[in-house]
Amino acid sequence: MKLIKTVDAVGHVLCHDMTQIIPEGEKRYKGPRFRKGHVVTQEDVPVLLGMGKVNLYVWEMTPGMLHEDEAAHRLAALCLGEGTAVAGEPSEGKIMIEAACDGVFMLDSERLIAVNSFDEVMVATRKGNFGVRRGDKLAGTRVIPLVVKEEVLKAAEAAAADEPLMCVKPYVLKTAAIVATGSEVKQGLIDDRFTPVMRAKLESFGVETVVKAKPGDEMDDIVAAIHDAVERDVDLVLCTGGMSVDPDDNTPGSIKRAGARIVTYGAPVLPGAMMLLGYLDGRDGKQVPVLGVPGCAMYNKATVLDLVLPRIVAGVELTKRDFQVLGEGGMCLGCPTCTYPVCPFGK
Ligand SMILES: Nc1nc2c(c(=O)[nH]1)N[C@H]1C(S)=C(S)[C@@H](COP(=O)(O)OP(=O)(O)OC[C@H]3O[C@@H](n4cnc5c(N)ncnc54)[C@H](O)[C@@H]3O)O[C@H]1N2
Numbered sequence: 001m002k003l004i005k006t007v008d009a010v011g012h013v014l015c016h017d018m019t020q021i022i023p024e025g026e027k028r029y030k031g032p033r034f035r036k037g038h039v040v041t042q043e044d045v046p047v048l049l050g051m052g053k054v055n056l057y058v059w060e061m062t063p064g065m066l067h068e069d070e071a072a073h074r075l076a077a078l079c080l081g082e083g084t085a086v087a088g089e090p091s092e093g094k095i096m097i098e099a100a101c102d103g104v105f106m107l108d109s110e111r112l113i114a115v116n117s118f119d120e121v122m123v124a125t126r127k128g129n130f131g132v133r134r135g136d137k138l139a140g141t142r143v144i145p146l147v148v149k150e151e152v153l154k155a156a157e158a159a160a161a162d163e164p165l166m167c168v169k170p171y172v173l174k175t176a177a178i179v180a181t182g183s184e185v186k187q188g189l190i191d192d193r194f195t196p197v198m199r200a201k202l203e204s205f206g207v208e209t210v211v212k213a214k215p216g217d218e219m220d221d222i223v224a225a226i227h228d229a230v231e232r233d234v235d236l237v238l239c240t241g242g243m244s245v246d247p248d249d250n251t252p253g254s255i256k257r258a259g260a261r262i263v264t265y266g267a268p269v270l271p272g273a274m275m276l277l278g279y280l281d282g283r284d285g286k287q288v289p290v291l292g293v294p295g296c297a298m299y300n301k302a303t304v305l306d307l308v309l310p311r312i313v314a315g316v317e318l319t320k321r322d323f324q325v326l327g328e329g330g331m332c333l334g335c336p337t338c339t340y341p342v343c344p345f346g347k
């Protein structure tokens with residue numbers, strides 16, 4: 001910070017707000033006329049002199065220093081992957097990033113930490129792996145001081161390693177089969193309550209249920225229903241029930257026998273500990289996700305399914321680690337009134 005004559009201040013950055021008071025008349029006003037961070041222009045000089053400001057405290061804009069707004073644009077550029085966009089111009093040095101389409105918001109947590117490890121730089125985001133709508137806020141970023149050494153930005157850019165930190169992947173899976181297991185369901189001893197719940201959930205991601213099967217509990221029948229669904233070229237197969245330890249809980253074994261490459265049977269999430277995810281070879285090398293969804297998903301508003309479905313529908317192939325990391329925050333608190341997704345579940 002240095003003190004300079006106002007007449008020499010063009011191009012320099014103000015260090016604090018400048019209050020203007022016009023006591024009467026049409027232009028009666030009291031408030032900040034120039035904001036901290038404002039870059040003084042030629043036209044501002046007479047206004048400042050008229051406010052009695054002969055001298056100003058300014059940041060020195062020496063070569064190699066960037067104004068916070070320019071730095072904000074540089075930081076935004078690090079963030080912007082597929083399906084994201086800048087939301088307007090920087091305001092007081094902060095720039096916002098929003099979703100350019102519906103989809104699942106994904107970010108690289110490790111590189112985000114690397115960028116945030118530089119003292120004068122910050123990028124704050126919403127939690128990754130959740131569904132967002134077009135126009136939703138995703139992230140905000142700024143530098144902390146009013147002016148910053150360009151070398152700090154360069155270091156942050158190197159930490160981001162030429163890859164956007166975040167993206168919104170649009171939902172690409174369009175059709176599903178629901179295979180509702182259970183002899184009681186097949187025989188009509190109870191109404192099938194699971195299929196409508198799953199159909200509505202899939203629909204909320206734009207997935208239409210085009211095949212419905214009730215194969216009972218026999219493994220051969222469940223395998224045949226899964227194969228039939230894949231032959232009909234659905235994008236996703238969702239099997240309900242029969243996921244636990246009863247002797248006639250044959251769904252995991254059937255999914256395996258159908259030939260699925262099993263990613264996980266079990267997840268550190270409650271409800272939903274008994275979920276299974278595998279992939280089956282479909283037409284033209286397509287990898288078809290096959291889900292085994294435990295009974296809790298028929299009953300609870302939010303389960304493990306909600307934590308993984310956005311990515312699955314966006315065509316992201318999940319790994320065992322994607323499930324392992326769900327443990328922290330993976331316990332639903334069972335609040336009397338469920339406010340999911342505005343709650344800590346999965347966060
Ligand atoms: N000894 C253990 N028992 C249980 C465990 C365990 O680890 N050890 N896990 C529990 C958990 S957690 C869950 S979740 C459930 C898993 O249930 P399943 O997926 O095996 O569900 P089912 O046994 O097939 O059915 C449970 C219940 O829901 C009814 N059901 C099933 N499908 C439908 C449908 N389409 N429409 C209506 N109702 C349906 C079914 O008739 C049963 O009443 O296991 C716990 N037990």
Ligand code: MOO
Nearest residue numbers: 271272273274296
């Ligand atoms: O663990 Mo069950 O699959 O939580 O409700």
